[in-house]
Amino acid sequence: MTNTFILGSVALVMLTLTTQQSNGQLGGILNKAGEKVAQKAGEVIANSSVSAKGSSGATAGTAGNTTGKKRVSFDAGFDFKAGSTVLYASQFEQLNTGSMPATLKTNGSGQLVKSGDIAGTWLEMQTGATYKLNNNTKLPKVFTVEFDLLTACDKIRDISPVSFGFAGNNSVSGFNEGDIAHTELEFYNENQITSFAGPADKYINTEYDLKPYANDKLHVSIAVNNEQMKVYLGKTKVLDAKMFTTDAVKYFFISAPIKTENDAKVYFSNLVIAQ
Template sequence: MKSKTLLFSLLTLLGLTVGFEAEAQFGSLFQKAKDKAAQKASEAIDKKTASTSSSSSSTSSGAPKSSKIIINSGFDFVPGDTVLFSEDFASLPVGASTKALKTNGSATIVSVNTESGKWLSLADHATYKFSKQIFYPKHFTVEFDILTAADKISDIYPVNFGFVTDNSVRDYISSGGAYVQLKYYNNDDVSINSEFVSKYLNSNFDLTTFTNRKMHVSMVVDGDRLVVYLDQTKLADTMAFLPTTAKNLYISGPMQYQNGAKAMVSNFVIKGFKKV
């Protein structure tokens, strides 16, 4: 009897042990299956996230950063090939007067610490013309630099340059003939006018960016037409002269300066074109 009882106990213990081992193996297999399924789900999510991120990045990089249109009109100025007149005042000492230009005011040569070369300081209520009469051909170009010194550009009121029929400096020319008016006091206002043909054009051009630095002026005269560029920006290409209009270049200093401001000019080059 005791033997049967002992045998039953051993069989029961063996069954429990086998059951536990089977359950453990099944549990291990089930856990592995769960881990594998979780890994696949994670990989699927990662792929979707990467695809979305790539699509978003592509759209962002492919789209323009701004909807503003930038217009480039180029710089088509072509100077003449034959020098008619040039003057940069390099041979004159600071404080001297120049004989190359005549004026109804003063014509003092100065230097500045921020720009190389010598400059003609424009006096207020003074007009300047070349001392030597220049006989301009039908087609010619004019170039020179304007340099301002000011706490703010609106302290200059204004600077004019252009062409009139005579070469006299008896009077101050506040406006006359075919001329460009730099209205520094308005910060961004330039007018190109011709009293010969009654034409008056206004342009917006930021003059504040030329406070305490030079601005290059380029002009083309071709028969009755006048083309004006300020620092490579074309502001006018228009009829400004009659067929018989005589031309003499002039520059007029401001009607007034404020707070010690000053305008200066230099680097004049006038060129014609050889006949073909």
């Protein structure tokens, strides 16, 4: 039954009702018939509308699938290349545990230790202590630094920032003495890296998840090319900026947290400086 036929039937019934108003009984019968025809017409129109919507919905769904592709991913690779000529290597494994390496100096203290869980010999850093090389020779204009950090803690938030970078002198008279550019691993914030360079007027914040390094080691790589400094945690670059003024004198340093909670400790090892 087509929509046109039903609408015509409705019109005919309505016309008949108008001409038969004088006959009450016949008018009642026709009124009932008219109501049934109108009801049927409404059902057909409603079904037609639902069908149209269903078709439209299917089209929209198809269009949606074409725009719902997997998000594009990118990989910058790992462009760090260590220097070929080694200027310093910590070689803690050749030293006695319990001692402070003679090649390093500090405003605090430290001792070499071993773990049954993590391979290697590690320098246990004293809270509030800064460590530099005993050799007072300034670093060249282009060089690389690599080392491993290790934490022992109940949770990573128990550790205040560990900082490493470069100073304009080789003194250890105070914490971060002579600092001109450094990067801080803000363990207590769990996912924040801050890099600061006063003379170059730089302050840079970067997000990096530090939680996985509770009771595990983290490899740090640094590449310096004149004024430019790059820092990598694992294979992720967290800094690439001009952090030095022209011809700045540079001495490497690493500093323990100012404080820790629940007897948390930080260690470092495998320090290699090369050009």
